[in-house]
Amino acid sequence: MKLKNEENRYVYKTQGVCPPEIHFRIREDFLEDVRFVGGGCPGNAQLVSRLVAGQPIDSVLAQLDGITCRNDTSCPDQLSKAIAAARCGNLAPAASFEVFTDSQPRHSIALIGELEGRSHVLSTLIPEMRESGVEAICCVGNLTGTSGNNTDILRHAKKERLLAVQGEQDRQYAFGEESRDLPSLYQKERDYLLRLPQVLSFQIGEKQAMAFFGEYIMQLHGFSDFEPFALEMNMVCNLSCFLQDETVFPALEAMTPQFGAQVVIFSQPQRWGHWELGGVNFISLGKSCEADKLAWGLLQGHGEKIDFQVRRISLP
Amino acid sequence: MAESVKVLPEEIQELIDVREWDLRTREGVQRFRELRAKSLPSIAMDGELIYESLIPGQEELCEEIRRRYQTGS
Numbered sequence: 001m002k003l004k005n006e007e008n009r010y011v012y013k014t015q016g017v018c019p020p021e022i023h024f025r026i027r028e029d030f031l032e033d034v035r036f037v038g039g040g041c042p043g044n045a046q047l048v049s050r051l052v053a054g055q056p057i058d059s060v061l062a063q064l065d066g067i068t069c070r071n072d073t074s075c076p077d078q079l080s081k082a083i084a085a086a087r088c089g090n091l092a093p094a095a096s097f098e099v100f101t102d103s104q105p106r107h108s109i110a111l112i113g114e115l116e117g118r119s120h121v122l123s124t125l126i127p128e129m130r131e132s133g134v135e136a137i138c139c140v141g142n143l144t145g146t147s148g149n150n151t152d153i154l155r156h157a158k159k160e161r162l163l164a165v166q167g168e169q170d171r172q173y174a175f176g177e178e179s180r181d182l183p184s185l186y187q188k189e190r191d192y193l194l195r196l197p198q199v200l201s202f203q204i205g206e207k208q209a210m211a212f213f214g215e216y217i218m219q220l221h222g223f224s225d226f227e228p229f230a231l232e233m234n235m236v237c238n239l240s241c242f243l244q245d246e247t248v249f250p251a252l253e254a255m256t257p258q259f260g261a262q263v264v265i266f267s268q269p270q271r272w273g274h275w276e277l278g279g280v281n282f283i284s285l286g287k288s289c290e291a292d293k294l295a296w297g298l299l300q301g302h303g304e305k306i307d308f309q310v311r312r313i314s315l316p
Numbered sequence: 317m318a319e320s321v322k323v324l325p326e327e328i329q330e331l332i333d334v335r336e337w338d339l340r341t342r343e344g345v346q347r348f349r350e351l352r353a354k355s356l357p358s359i360a361m362d363g364e365l366i367y368e369s370l371i372p373g374q375e376e377l378c379e380e381i382r383r384r385y386q387t388g389s
Contacts, residue, residue, distance in 0.1 A: 167329070217341065225341040238345040250355035251348065255339060 009221070012082035016071030021195070022082050024093075030085065031057050036075055037194055042187040045285065048076055059084050096222035099210075099229065102136070102163060106204050110134040111297035113267045113285030114167070116145025119152040121289050125296050126160060128313055132298060138200060140211045140267040140285050142167030144193070146180075146182055156188045165194075165263040166196035168266070175299035198272075199229050200301040201261070205301020210261040214242075214268025231255070232264045236282065240271045243282050253278035263299070263306060272297070274308045281306045321359070325387050328378050331385045 011024045025032040031052050036045035052060045065079035085091035092252075107303035110129035115122060115208065129137055139162050144150040150173070155270050157164055172178045173185055174194035185193075200211040215237040218230075225234060236242060240252050256278030265283045272286035273294070285297055293312045300307045318336045337344040339356065351358070351365045359367040359377075361384055372380075 002351040056343070110349075231340055234340070234342055234345055237343055239348070245353050251339065251353065258340065 001287055003190055008086070009089055010082065010086050011105060012076050012085065014075075014078045014082075016073045016206070017069070017075050017078050022075075022079055024079070024086075024106070026086060026111065027059060027082070027096070029057055030053055031060050034079065035194075036079075039191075040075055041314045045075060048079070052079070056085065079306045083159055085147065093222070095227065096220040096224065097217050097227070099150070099199040100163075100200050100208050102202035103137070104198065104202075106135050106202055107300070107302060108132070108134045108300045109202070109204060110137040110283055111283070111299055112139040112141065112162075112288050113272075113295075113297075114141030114145070114287045114290075115139060115149050115153060116141075116169075117150045117153050117259065118145075118147060118237070119149050119156055119309075121294055122153060122156055122160075123226035124313070124315075125288065129296060129298075130313070132311070134298065136163055136306060138163040138165070138211060138265075140165045140167075140200075140265060141270070141288070142169040142213070142215060144170050144173050144185075149188055150183055152187055154185075154192055155207075158192060163200055163202075164196050164199050165200050165211055165213055166193065167213045170196060172217065191269075193260075201229070204263055205306065206300060206303050207262040207301055207306055208260065209263035209265065209299075211265035211267075214266060228260055232259055232261055234261075236264060237268075240264065242271075242284060243273060243275050244269070249277055256280045265299075272310050281308065283308055286310070318357075320374065320377065324374065324378060324381075328381055331381055 007029050014020060014022060015063050021037040023037055024034040030055065034052055058134065062104065064076040067074045067076045112125065131145050131232040137160065139157065142233055143153055143157055172195045174190050176190065198212060198217045199316060204207050204242040210232060212233055218233055224230060229286055235252055238249050259280055262279060263281045265285065267285040269284055270287050271284055273284035276281040283297065286295060288295060292315055294315060295310055295312045298309045298311055319332050337347045339345060339348055351360050353365055353368060355369040357371065358365060366380065
């Protein structure tokens with residue numbers, strides 16, 4: 001299949017090399033934005049990315065094919081396989097946003113809103129949340145921000161195996177597009193942010209839940225109104241202005257039978273809230289660090305019943 | 317609601333242009349908010365919200381369209 005004059009973004013799952021993924025774009029048969037994600041030698045990987053940027057894919061394929069490093073393959077060799085797969089149609093363009101599905105049904109889950117780099121907040125909240133018997137901890141707001149140590153919090157989040165959803169600031173960091181007042185990050189941490197899903201899907205009790213940050217997802221290249229959970233995001237962000245416009249609640253209720261999720265969690269407004277409309281629980285996560293308290297949400301599901309509470313603890 | 321418009325008599329169909337908006341789409345939501353609609357289904361005429369939550373009878377709908385056509389509003 002010949003690639004047409006269009007820009008497509010691809011995510012290739014590698015085999016036999018250190019980075020588990022290679023991300024790249026093809027625009028009019030030219031290679032762009034190559035990135036070896038999640039491991040390997042960052043320096044060499046960046047060198048390869050720079051050397052092939054803007055090159056015609058035919059010449060790149062000829063240069064990279066057959067280079068070996070380990071397991072009879074290498075990062076360049078995997079890139080050549082990825083390009084070949086994209087070219088012949090065996091690798092489909094990546095979806096505009098990624099949904100991670102938590103395979104384990106849950107009954108009790110901790111929800112954290114905006115952390116903005118405050119590693120100490122996470123350190124204080126985690127024992128408190130674990131003590132409450134939660135089965136998983138989900139962070140829906142930005143992990144990174146101006147007010148803290150972003151490297152520490154990302155390492156901490158990874159170590160604690162948080163179910164993290166990519167915030168808008170996190171995404172800017174992932175692509176090296178953060179504002180200048182933010183501290184720099186190593187490629188490894190940027191890769192962690194890049195691999196975070198935009199949507200988390202999980203089961204709580206007998207209900208299907210989804211969590212997302214906010215409206216930036218609908219501005220991503222290739223976003224379709226008919227992708228899974230796109231309706232929930234459109235209704236929350238655009239129709240009801242994050243549930244702040246009560247006048248449209250009748251319309252929102254009329255749309256909920258078409259939802260894929262019965263629990264919809266978001267965090268962009270940074271304001272705690274809980275609404276039940278048309279059989280759907282809408283939950284807005286506030287800041288994790290308030291004036292003199294830390295806050296998190298406890299979501300519990302038993303059968304059809306959903307319970308949500310905001311838990312607050314005094315700052316140590 | 318769209319069906320009630322589609323089955324209007326031919327002489328009425330000739331007076332109107334019909335556009336259906338889907339609230340599942342961002343474009344549909346934008347139009348819904350522009351019209352300051354609150355519930356579904358809704359019918360607007362000449363950019364003005366006329367019916368909300370109820371499906372008007374064919375006679376009532378025809379009368380409203382004729383009235384608007386005659387007054388040119």
